[in-house]
Amino acid sequence: MEQDTDETMAGIAEAVEWGRAGRTGAARERLTELWGRIGPAGDPFHRCTLAHYLADLQEDPAEELRWDLRALEAADTLTDERAQRHDTSLQVAAFRPSLQLNLAEDYRKLGRPDQAREHLALARESLPALGDDPYGQMIRDGVVRLGALLAATDPTAGPVTPGYGRPGTD
CATH class of the missing domain: 1.20.930 (Transcription Elongation Factor S-II; Chain A)
Incomplete structure (x- = not known):
C-alpha cells in the first residue's frame, strides 16, 4: 500500500514504464535528469530506486556497474522507516x-x-x-x-x- 506519493517517485515510475515499453533512450534521459535533481546526497530511497533502474538501461557494462554500485551505496544509508513511507x-x-x-x-x-x-x-x-x-x-x-x-x-x-x-x- 503506497503511503507517500511524491513527484520524484512518480517520475521514476514513469521512466521505468517507458523503459519497459522499449523507450530506453527516453527512460535513460528522464532518470538522468531526475538524478541531477536528487544528487549523490539526496534522499536514499530515491537514489537507490533510481540508480537500480538506471543501471538496467545502460548499454555499457561499466556504466551499469557504476549505477548498481550507487544503488547499493544508497541502500546502505536507507532505513526501513524511510522505505515504508513509500510502501508499508x-x-x-x-x-x-x-x-x-x-x-x-x-x-x-x-x-x-x-x-x-x-x-x-x-x-x-x-x-x-x-x-x-x-x-x-x-x-x-x-x-x-x-x-x-x-x-x-x-x-x-x-x-x-x-x-x-x-x-x-x-
Whole structure:
C-alpha cells in the first residue's frame, strides 16, 4: 500500500514504464535528469530506486556497474522507516539480494568472475530476507542461473548456489 506519493517517485515510475515499453533512450534521459535533481546526497530511497533502474538501461557494462554500485551505496544509508513511507511492506534487507545479484552480473559481464562470485555469495547470504512470493522466487532463480553461468566458465570453482530453486531469470 503506497503511503507517500511524491513527484520524484512518480517520475521514476514513469521512466521505468517507458523503459519497459522499449523507450530506453527516453527512460535513460528522464532518470538522468531526475538524478541531477536528487544528487549523490539526496534522499536514499530515491537514489537507490533510481540508480537500480538506471543501471538496467545502460548499454555499457561499466556504466551499469557504476549505477548498481550507487544503488547499493544508497541502500546502505536507507532505513526501513524511510522505505515504508513509500510502501508499508518494504524492508531494506529485502533489497540486498537483488542489488548484490545485479553487481555479480555486472562483474560477470566485465570478465571479472572472482568479484562476480563474491557478490553472488553476498546475494545468496541475503536471500532469507526475501518473501515467499513471485519476486522472491525470481531473485532466487537469478542466483541459481548466475551461479550456473559462473560454474560453467570455471568448473574448478565448485558449486556456487547449492540448495536454491531451479534455474531461472533475473
